[in-house]
Every structure is written in C-alpha cells, then in structure tokens.
Amino acid sequence: MLEPRTHTVARWSGTFRSFAHAKAAPLLGVFLMTFALAACGPAQKNSSTQNALGDVFTNIDGVGLDTAMVTDVSDSDSKGLDGSSVDADNDAESTPATCDVAADCEGKLTLKSCQQSGCEQGLCVALVKPGMCCEVTDCDDGQECTIDECDTAKQTCQNLPKVNCCSGKLTFAKIGFESAQLTELTPAIVSGSAGKAPVSWQIRSERARVGAKSLYLGNACDNYATNVDPNNDCAAEGDAEAVLATLDSKSFTLPADKTSQLHFWFWAEVEPAYAKSLPAGTCNPSCSIGSTCINVNGASQCITEKDVLTLSVQTSAGAVKVFDSTQMGKSTAGGWQRVAIDLSGFTGQTIKFTWRFETGTGLKNEFEGIWLDEIVLETVCAVQGTLCEQDQPCLDDKQGCTIDSCTTYSNTPDKGFCFHDVAIGCCTLTSQCDDGDSCTVDTCDQGTCKSKPDSTQLSCCKASTQWFEDFGSGVLADWTIIDGNSTAVQWRIDPLGGVQGSQALYFGSSNFSSYQDTKLSKGVGPKGTACSKLVKVPVGSVYNQAVFQVQLETEWSYLPKAQYKNPPLSSQPKFDHLLVSVLEAGASKAVWSSDLVYGTTDGKWHQVVISLVPWQGKEVQVCLSFDAGDDKVNDKKGVHVDDFSMRVACDQKDCYYDVDCNISCASCEAPVCVDGGCACVPLLGCCTQTSDCSDGNPCTIAQCIQGQCKNDKKPQCCTQDSECPSPKPCKQGLCDLTLNTCSTKPVTGCCEKDADCQDKDACSSASCDVSNNQCKQTPKTSCCLQAAQCDDQNACTTDTCAKNKCVYIPSGAAGCG
Structure with a gap:
C-alpha cells in the first residue's frame, strides 16, 4: 500500500503568481495519482509514468516550477493545498473531480470561506474569491512600493504605500544594533575610560525604539560618572573624569543625482541645561547653537553647554556640524526622539559621520546617558506626502499603528520629512509584543503592547529611577504646598541648605534660621505639607522605594534619646513632628515619621528609605508634613529635605532604622542600624560599675548610681x-594645669585708679580712665621743658625756661627801648 506523503508547493516562479491557487488541486491530484501508479507497479518503473511525473514538475502551460520550492515531505496524514484530506487508501479522494464548467464542481471540494470552486483544464480546483484573500501571498499586487497584507479576520487585502519608496531608491546603511557586535561603526573613548566604572559604547537591551536592542553610552552603573563603584552600590568615590566619546561611520559616496538623508532615534538623560537653574540673559548677538545666554552677576554672556551630543559630516573640505542635542533641550524627557539630517548639500561627495559626546568636566555625570537606535542613510523619494514643513500635517498612511508626523531636519529646520513610525507598543497579537527581554511578561491588551517585569525572576530586576528631585531649579514646580497656617513659615527653597551646600526643600522662615511665627495665635505653632508630583510605581519590580535625605534641627535636638516622648502626654498633640505619607486616589497612608529618629537628626543629614511596594502599578504622591504643635522653642533651624527620588532597587538592607533591629545586646548596649546592618552599641550614660563612667575629666567625680x-x-x-574668671578688671585668671586650680596675674597697662598711673613728664598729669581701665596723660598749661618752647618771637627779649616756667629778660640790644 502507498504510504501517504505530503508535498507542499511553496510558490510558482515567473509571473503566474495566482496560478498556485488556481492550479493547486489538479496538480496535487495528478501528482498523487501518478505517484500511486508508480508505487503500486513493478520495481522497474514505467517510462511513460516517469515522463508524466517529470512533465508535472517541468512544464505546465510552458511555465517552469522551481523544484527547490517543493518542501516538507513527511510521513503523516496529508492535506491538499485546498485544505482537503488526501488519503491514498481512498480512490475517490485521491482522484480529482473532472469538470467542463465551474458549476460541475459544486460540492466536490472542501473549501475555505475565502475560496470558491472553479474548473481549470477539466479539473476542479479551489480558487480565491474575487476581492478576498486567504493568505498574504494572495495580496501581492506586483508593486515595489506597497506593503501587501491580508486581514485574515476580514479576508480582504490591504495594499498600503511604503513610506519614502520610489523606483531607484537607495539605502546605504540601516543599523539596528540587533547583533551582539558593533561592526558597522567605530567607537572610541577619548577620555572617560579610567576609574572603577569606565564609560563605553555598548549594545544593550534595556531600551530600544526599534527591535530589541540599541546602542548605549555609559557604564555599569547606568550613568556616565567614572568615579562610581559598581561593587559598592555605585557609590561615588573620589573625583570623576571628564567624558569624551566618539562614534564614526564608514565612508559613503552619495549620488550626485539624488537627495539623501540620515535619520536615527535618540534618547538622552543628561545634566540639565543652564537655563533650568540660572537666570536667562539677553545676549546680542544671540548665542550660537550649543551655547546658552545666561545672566551672570548682571551681565549677559553665552556659556557653552556641557554633556552635549553632536553629529558632524566629515568631508574632504573639513567637518560640518549638522546636529547638536541642545536643539532639543539636551535630554529627551524620558522618550525617544527622531533626529533627521538633510544631506542635500553633500550630493556627489564622499562623506562619513561622527557622533561626539562631551561633558567638559567630571561633575554632575550621574545621569543615565544617551542611547541611539536604527541609524538609516538613504536617498529621498520626492513623491507627494514625503516632504513637509514643521507646521504642515503629514498624509494619513491609513495604518492604525503608525504616527504620521513631520520631523524637521536639524540642519535645515525650515523643512522636514514625513515619517510614519509604528507607535511603541501598538499591536493586534501578543506575538507582536515580544520585546526580546526574557525578564518581562509581554501581552497585547486592547491594541496596546504591555511588558511588565517578571517578578518571579529576582535575577531580572534592574535598578531604575522614576523621578529624582535635587531642587536645583530653585522652584517647587513639581510640588504642591497645602495645609499651611502661616505666611511667614512655610515650605520653600533654601538656596544653600542642601547636602552639598546647594539648594534644598526647607520648612521655616524666609531667613532660613527658625520656624517661629509670633503672629500666630498664642499656643499655635506653624505647620504645612508639601506633596510631590504624581509618579507611577512600576509593576513587578522587587523593591519600590521613595528615598530622600532629611536634616532635622528641632526642640528635640541635642537631647538624650531617652528623653524623647512625643507627645509628652496622651492628651496633647505631637510637637516638632515630621510625618511622611503616601497619597493615592485621595487616600493617605502614613509610612514614616520623625519618631523613628527621636524627633531630630541633630542637624546632620539622615537618609530615609520608604517601601512603595504596596502601590505597584498605581500613581502616587509622597507628602511631607511638619507641625510645630505649639509656639514654644520654635527658634531652631527647622527641616531640610534633599535628593528626593522614587526608584526601583534590587536589594534590600537588613535595616534602615534602629527600630528594625531586634538582636540581643548586653545590659548597657542597644541594637542600632549601622550602614544597613544591625549592631550593638554602648548606651550613653549607662553603667554597671564606676569605671564605666570615667569621662577623662580631672574636674569631675565619676559615679555609677542605679545603672546611670x-x-x-x-x-x-x-x-x-x-574656667577662672577674675573679680578685678586688672587681673587675668589662669588655670594651673598641674594642680587644676585657678590663680591670677596683673594685666599690663591696666589701671583701676589714678594712683596706678605715672606722669609722663613734668608738663603732663596722669589719670586713670575707668571706662576702659587705661591711663591717660593731660598736658599742663604754661609749662615748659626747654627754652625752645618759650620763643615769643620778640628780638628784644632773651627767652629761657626755668623750673618749667618761661622767663623773658630784656636783651638790651640796639634799637630796643
């Protein structure tokens, strides 16, 4: 008996594209019938049978069939190309129905809803119904510039125009970074390759605009600071090196008779532009691209921006800059942006491209960095709907998952190109949503691709920051201030109150010295709440956290922790109290309070870590509320908050606060949280014997009384x-460090009465000025010390000084009477 075998004809060569569907059934029938006759016959095959079989494969209506396209031969129940079963044991099934007209085939074939019966060369065949399709090959219109699709749900063809397609169009390069090696571009790190976290160009899968991978410039800590340590939670250690990185393409010769363009996807998170934190200036002439006009001490000047990506076209005549990331604000606001370059000015030239990223310094390089994806160099088809201006809408390409928008050229912003990019996450099937990341669960939900972290795989967690606020902008644009009762004391920006002496969030007065408001009612203290902007907490991550630095100097500052009891009585409200809560959909939940640090950090900075895991997938605000509680002792500095972030962490410390530790300690020790771990430390003032109380001071008597x-x-x-004050102003107190006793010594030049002062000479009188305990000299009138002091300017006298008195004796000179 003939073993059934399946023969699938993939496609026809030549121009008879529809012939595969029109002729499939009779071809398979003839093939099986002939093959059956050959198998059932004697071992020596009949030559006419061989010729008949050969004719089937070599000449049907003079059109050759590519034998390489006959595939998938397997021992199994067979299906014909029309979908009907082929059973070699059933002569009726294996013998094709004959016909004179299509009506003769009614009921003789098993048809799909997109097929109808037809009669071809005397045999019944399954044909595709006019205006319908069963598969995408039914929709090939033979046009180079259409995208042919079969909507299997509606069984109709769609022949949509390809973007930027025309006869003779050239694509010189299309770099998608899907391979593990960077072979089409030459990367270089001029500076920034030193340190524990060297910066490099890397193909990675964390971000991709097209496909599963893209090109990243950064380090193992997901930033471009060279002084961070990947082996120590990416903590900064020492000074960072400035980064200068380049990326060169190979050379291309552009055609002289066609216009070309370069476009690529760009993502950036870098140090904000100067205009974000400094006052704008009015520069005349205006600053060139790459510089910002800033008012510095009342004078406007152009300052070159740092952390900038540029693109230059290298020609035989030199380099021409065609893109500068300051044109789009340096960073891309958390999304991908397409950059397009008009190369019409380089037709007929041999060129290459150089991307250059330069920080200028090693400061403020803790941002994520830059990513590039899908770099395309191609000619431009000047057909309707491809070229555009910034405010000109682009034609709808009639595809539901595309965004029809005009991207202006960075080097010729008065014109641009219409791109029809597939929207990120748009889908009809789950299979279209595979992001290539084994650490995500991908689904298609109502036409939108959704990929969430696979929380069952802890090794897949990637640390990330959803929002970071260092208050460097100088304004509270992302914060909402509510529930305040004082205009003088409120949440505001302290320009010098931050961790590094920079800006910080502050609750207190405008002179940043206290939170005292004497205008409030008696017994009432100031209060107020500052709430962050709405931030969505990622789903499936391991440890969602809100983290910030806090500095508290309150009425509780510099007191023993044992004295902290807030409120002192249950009937009283708390005072000088900071409360942190999470606000979601109008519901507030307290998550931290200053009770955990005994009401104060004694003016030191303290890191607060709050778990946000219960709010995964939800949009939340974190609110900071401070309440002085009363009008007493509000002359302390107040509350400072800095470096606020909402993030995903992949590890969790054993503790964040002392209350997290429940280890056993000795009688004069207490469990405390030190660098994320619990340890026993001596309790201040606790003792079991007198020697425990020695403070090394010879002037104290150490005692241990009831454990204290x-x-x-x-x-x-x-x-x-x-410690040795003197009872008299002209005595100086001294401490004898050998005996630890006080003594005094006279103060030179000091007086308490006139007798303590001596006359300078016979013509002055000394006295004591008790207002400053200093001697003063008062000249005596008509007093002399020598004759020169008695000159009366009279030639007829002889002037002398006798007994400190001037004497004038007539000289008897001629002419004197």
Whole structure:
C-alpha cells in the first residue's frame, strides 16, 4: 500500500503568481495519482509514468516550477493545498473531480470561506474569491512600493504605500544594533575610560525604539560618572573624569543625482541645561547653537553647554556640524526622539559621520546617558506626502499603528520629512509584543503592547529611577504646598541648605534660621505639607522605594534619646513632628515619621528609605508634613529635605532604622542600624560599675548610681583659663594645669585708679580712665621743658625756661627801648 506523503508547493516562479491557487488541486491530484501508479507497479518503473511525473514538475502551460520550492515531505496524514484530506487508501479522494464548467464542481471540494470552486483544464480546483484573500501571498499586487497584507479576520487585502519608496531608491546603511557586535561603526573613548566604572559604547537591551536592542553610552552603573563603584552600590568615590566619546561611520559616496538623508532615534538623560537653574540673559548677538545666554552677576554672556551630543559630516573640505542635542533641550524627557539630517548639500561627495559626546568636566555625570537606535542613510523619494514643513500635517498612511508626523531636519529646520513610525507598543497579537527581554511578561491588551517585569525572576530586576528631585531649579514646580497656617513659615527653597551646600526643600522662615511665627495665635505653632508630583510605581519590580535625605534641627535636638516622648502626654498633640505619607486616589497612608529618629537628626543629614511596594502599578504622591504643635522653642533651624527620588532597587538592607533591629545586646548596649546592618552599641550614660563612667575629666567625680552615670564637677577645679574668671578688671585668671586650680596675674597697662598711673613728664598729669581701665596723660598749661618752647618771637627779649616756667629778660640790644 502507498504510504501517504505530503508535498507542499511553496510558490510558482515567473509571473503566474495566482496560478498556485488556481492550479493547486489538479496538480496535487495528478501528482498523487501518478505517484500511486508508480508505487503500486513493478520495481522497474514505467517510462511513460516517469515522463508524466517529470512533465508535472517541468512544464505546465510552458511555465517552469522551481523544484527547490517543493518542501516538507513527511510521513503523516496529508492535506491538499485546498485544505482537503488526501488519503491514498481512498480512490475517490485521491482522484480529482473532472469538470467542463465551474458549476460541475459544486460540492466536490472542501473549501475555505475565502475560496470558491472553479474548473481549470477539466479539473476542479479551489480558487480565491474575487476581492478576498486567504493568505498574504494572495495580496501581492506586483508593486515595489506597497506593503501587501491580508486581514485574515476580514479576508480582504490591504495594499498600503511604503513610506519614502520610489523606483531607484537607495539605502546605504540601516543599523539596528540587533547583533551582539558593533561592526558597522567605530567607537572610541577619548577620555572617560579610567576609574572603577569606565564609560563605553555598548549594545544593550534595556531600551530600544526599534527591535530589541540599541546602542548605549555609559557604564555599569547606568550613568556616565567614572568615579562610581559598581561593587559598592555605585557609590561615588573620589573625583570623576571628564567624558569624551566618539562614534564614526564608514565612508559613503552619495549620488550626485539624488537627495539623501540620515535619520536615527535618540534618547538622552543628561545634566540639565543652564537655563533650568540660572537666570536667562539677553545676549546680542544671540548665542550660537550649543551655547546658552545666561545672566551672570548682571551681565549677559553665552556659556557653552556641557554633556552635549553632536553629529558632524566629515568631508574632504573639513567637518560640518549638522546636529547638536541642545536643539532639543539636551535630554529627551524620558522618550525617544527622531533626529533627521538633510544631506542635500553633500550630493556627489564622499562623506562619513561622527557622533561626539562631551561633558567638559567630571561633575554632575550621574545621569543615565544617551542611547541611539536604527541609524538609516538613504536617498529621498520626492513623491507627494514625503516632504513637509514643521507646521504642515503629514498624509494619513491609513495604518492604525503608525504616527504620521513631520520631523524637521536639524540642519535645515525650515523643512522636514514625513515619517510614519509604528507607535511603541501598538499591536493586534501578543506575538507582536515580544520585546526580546526574557525578564518581562509581554501581552497585547486592547491594541496596546504591555511588558511588565517578571517578578518571579529576582535575577531580572534592574535598578531604575522614576523621578529624582535635587531642587536645583530653585522652584517647587513639581510640588504642591497645602495645609499651611502661616505666611511667614512655610515650605520653600533654601538656596544653600542642601547636602552639598546647594539648594534644598526647607520648612521655616524666609531667613532660613527658625520656624517661629509670633503672629500666630498664642499656643499655635506653624505647620504645612508639601506633596510631590504624581509618579507611577512600576509593576513587578522587587523593591519600590521613595528615598530622600532629611536634616532635622528641632526642640528635640541635642537631647538624650531617652528623653524623647512625643507627645509628652496622651492628651496633647505631637510637637516638632515630621510625618511622611503616601497619597493615592485621595487616600493617605502614613509610612514614616520623625519618631523613628527621636524627633531630630541633630542637624546632620539622615537618609530615609520608604517601601512603595504596596502601590505597584498605581500613581502616587509622597507628602511631607511638619507641625510645630505649639509656639514654644520654635527658634531652631527647622527641616531640610534633599535628593528626593522614587526608584526601583534590587536589594534590600537588613535595616534602615534602629527600630528594625531586634538582636540581643548586653545590659548597657542597644541594637542600632549601622550602614544597613544591625549592631550593638554602648548606651550613653549607662553603667554597671564606676569605671564605666570615667569621662577623662580631672574636674569631675565619676559615679555609677542605679545603672546611670553621674559626673559631678569638683568645686574650684579647672581645666582651662576660661574656667577662672577674675573679680578685678586688672587681673587675668589662669588655670594651673598641674594642680587644676585657678590663680591670677596683673594685666599690663591696666589701671583701676589714678594712683596706678605715672606722669609722663613734668608738663603732663596722669589719670586713670575707668571706662576702659587705661591711663591717660593731660598736658599742663604754661609749662615748659626747654627754652625752645618759650620763643615769643620778640628780638628784644632773651627767652629761657626755668623750673618749667618761661622767663623773658630784656636783651638790651640796639634799637630796643
């Protein structure tokens, strides 16, 4: 018996594209019938049968069939090309129905809803119904510039025009970074390759605009700071190196008779432009691209921006800059942006492209960096709907998942090109949503691709930051201030109050020295709440956190922790209290309070870490509320908050606060959280014996009384001169460090009465000025020390000084009477 075998004819060669459908059934029938006769016959095959079989494969209506396209031969139940079963044991099934006209084939074939019966060369065949399709090959219109699709749900063809397609169009390069090696571009790191986290060009899959991978410039800590340590939670250590990186293409010769363009996708998160934090200037002439006009001490000047990506075209005559990332604000606001370059000015020339990223310094390089994807160099088809201007809409390409928009050329912004980019995440099937990342679960939900982290795989977690606020803008644009009761004391920006002496969020007065408001009612203290902007908490991540630095200097500052009890009485409200809560859909939940740090950080910075895992997938605000509670002791500095972030972390420390630690400690020790781990540390003032209380001060008497140290001061004991005040202004107190006793010595030049002062000479009188305890000299009138002081300018007298008195004796000179 003949073993059934399946023969699938893939396609016909030549121009008879529809023949595969029109002729499939009779061809398969003839083939099976002939093959059956050959198999059932003797071992020596009949030559006429061989010729008949050969004719089937070599000449049907004079059109040759590519034998390489006959595939998939397997031992199984067979299906004909019309979908009907082929059973070698059933002569009726294996013998094709004959016909004179199509009506003779009614009911003789198993048809799909997109097919109808027909009669071809006396045999019944399944044909595609006019205006319908069963598969995409039914829709080939033979046109080079159409996208042929079969909507299997409606069984109709769609022949949509290809963007930028025309006869003779050339594509010189299309770089998608899907391979593991960077072979089509030459990367270089001029500076920034040193340190524990060297910067490099890398093909990675964390971000991609097209496909599953893209090109990233950064380091293992997902930034471009060279002084961070990947082996120490990416903490900064020492100074960072400035980064200068380049990326060169190979050379291309552009045609002289066609216009060309380059376009690529760009994503960036870098140091903000100067205009974000400094006042704008009025420069005349205006600044060139790459510089920003800033008002510096009342004078406008152009300052070159840092952390900028540029693109230059290298020609035989030199380099021409055609793109500068300052044109789009340096960063791309968390999304991909297409960059297009008009190359009409380079027709007929041999060129290459150089991307250049330069930070200028090693400061403020803790941002994610830059990504590039799908770099395309091609000629432009000047057909209707391809060229555009910035405000001119692009033609609808009638495809539901595309965005029809005009991208202006960065080097000729008065014109642009219409791109019809597939919207990120648009889909009809789940299979279209595979992002190439084994660490995500991909689904198609109502036409939108959704990829969420696979929380079952902890090794897949990637640390990320959803929002970071260092208050460097100087304004609270992303914060909402509510529930305040004071105009003088409120949440505001302190320009010098941050961790590094930079800007910070502050609750207090405008002079940044206290949170005291005497205009409030008696017994009432100031209060207020600052809420962050709405941020969506990622789903499936391991540890969602809100993290910030806080500095508290309150009424509780510099007091023993044992004295902290807030409120002092249950009937009273809390005072000098900071509360952190998460606000979601109008519902607020407290997640941290200053009770965890005993009401104060004693003016030091303290990191607060809050878990946001319960809010995965939801949009939340984090609110900071401070309430002085009363009008007492509000002259302390107040509350500072800096470096606020909402992030995903892939590890969790054993503790963040002392209350997280429940380890056993000795009687004079307490469990505390130190660098994420619990440890026992001595309790201040706790003792089991007198020796535990020694403070090293010779002027105190150490005692251990009921488990608490008491160090009383010895009377008349000193350790420094300041402890020895003198009862008299002309005596200086001294501490004898050998005996630890006080003594005095006279102060030179000091007086308490006139007798303490000596006359300078016979013509002055000394006295004591008790207002400053200094001696002063008052000249005596008509007093002399020598004759020269008695000159009366009279030639007829002889002037002398006798006993400190001037004497004038007539000289008897001629002419004197």
